[in-house]
Amino acid sequence: MSDSNVRFETATPIGDRAKPIKSELLHINMGPQHPSTHGVLRLFITTDGEMVHSVTPYIGYLHRCAEKIAEGNTYHQYVIYTDRMDYLAAMNCNWGWCYAVEKLMESTGIGVEVPEYAEYVRVIIGELNRIASHLIAFGTYGLDVGALTPFFYAMREREAILNIFEKVCGARLMYSYYDIGGVKWDIPPDAIEEIELFVKLFPKKLDEYNRLLTENKIFVERTANVGVVDRDTAIDYGCTGPVLRGAGVDWDLRRDETYSIYDRFDFDVPVGTGAVGTLGDCWDRYWVRMEEMAQSVRIIEQALAQLPSDGEVMAKMPRTLKIPPGEIFVRTEAPKGEMGFHVISDGGPEPFRAKTRSPAFHNLHVIEKIGPGQMISDLCATIGSLDLVLGEIDR
């Protein structure tokens, strides 16, 4: 920051002959090993006592050249690398990539028709993963403000989702379940039963979370009016997802730029209202996530009701996928925000370039603007409310 060497006059001189006490800013590295940076984020902060004067995020500790790797792998092979971006919502990352490649195929003339059944499976699994991702956000946010117990409850419910995923695709974290043209396998019948049970039980758990944390007086004190991202800032910095909606912008790709079969479901888009403080504060972002979980449950319920009894899970695909030259940018609504892929094909079996637009990367930047002037505790609360996943920021 350009003004990081400005001195704060903290000490008041006593008497007119006394010289002002010399004070200087304290430079601290918050991270890369720090409990509340949610991974290997390094924040270089200058502080004046408890007050934060400037925040500079340094990233790249988890950089794995994912975009370069894309250029050496076929479209199918790259699916597994998208797992490793937002590892808490790998299904949604898979989905974003597969959807982008399908759109590219469509635009270059070799159309691909994803079967209807597969689209339903994609929606059900994707929304389940959205709940799992938001559960982590909720639980770790509790940890950030000092409530240790909600995390265990959140992990307990996430475990149920991971068990479902294990039945569906055999993996618990890196699924690679979605593939270009559909999904890899059908959902087994017992997994469908488990999803039905989960959908039935989960709203009660949400009530429990709200009683435990959302309505807690201390929690509201800690998060209301803290880390305010106003409407213009959110749009200027390219924030998406709960951060954007928490700032009061009514924008959700699932509804406003609908893809897959989201237009067939009836769901609300929760938008922050500044219910307990200022519009766009930490509490609003947190609340948007809590509401989104409830809405995801609604979507899954409807999808389960409409799910065709049987159908193909994979479209007919050429043996070697070669896409004629062309390029496209496609974005989907991942739990953290808009997950976009800019895919360029030069006609070969591998993408010429696959740029990723990851939501948390853009959401993180806002910390530089809203961080200064907060207290250190608020900074932790703000980072938590942005719900960062470093795998996706660094790629």
Place this chain on the structure above:
Amino acid sequence: MRQIFESTGLFAGLPEWTLVGAASLSFGLSLFGGLALAALFFVWLERKVAGYIQSRYGPMYVGRYHGALQTIADALKLLRKEDIWPTEADKFLWRLAPILVFTGAFLSFVVLPFGPNWVGADMDIGLLYLFATSGLVVMGILAAGWGSNNKWSLYGAMRGAAQVVSYEIPLGLAVLPVVMATGSLNLIEIVERQGGGIWTWNVFGGLPLVGAITFVVYLISSLAEVNRTPFDLPETESELVSGYNTEYTGMKFAFFFLGEYAEMFVVSAIAVTVFLGGWYIGIPAVDAFMPAPLVFIVKSVFLVFVQIWLRWTLPRLRVDQLMHVCWKVLIPATLALLMIYGLARVIVG
């Protein structure tokens, strides 16, 4: 202790100081052993309670019954660990800190009245002494934070010092009405005044209304005094990594840990002494048969349990909110209460 040694006759021909020395040493050692065991028990209790609150089990294996020996195993592990210190640390302060923290907690045990005859030193200024010794803990925290030469530790230490110093005021003010009513700082006298059944306890009828309010103030302040959630700002593992004790390992860390849990017991024991009728169970007829130390310890452990329960339920406050609660709510409230109570005593008599 002195009587026991005299009765053995071993010191018959020896000078006086050997008797006193042996008595003091054995008393100190037994207190130390008891204290260490108590602290280990509280660590175990904390882990079990945390486990059950979080829908898991906590320690289950070591010691067969619900991990009963888990904390002893952990303490032994800490004893055997290599003692690592930061190269740039202020060695003297750094070594002094755990000693100060532990000593502060340890010294408090001397005056705790476990029963009519179960007290190390029956001091007339017992209550004042207790607050004085807990002041030592702050010095330890400050020394640890400064001596570690770690910025995060320093933050923890500064927060700890500000917090403990601030909260000692409402803590002290909260017990003053009881002192006024009793007319003494002697802990035994304070307890004996509450001996006429549960209604005479200071929290209920012994000090009508005033006792209940000051008890709540005391509980809140005592949480801050021992750095427990929602006032665990000096440690705040999500903000300051581990606060003032980040750089400590092995035995030094264990001393901080034991000190913290011993302090938890001390503040609970003071609450029991001052507000909850000390070693009396509340029914005069039954009191005659009950072993006094057992009643006292059970009551104190219950209050420790309350502290643990709060820790695993509540989020934590921010440092300015913490100060706000202290200076703008608790201190004016207790001061006003003290004034009203004083006036009432002068007028009513």
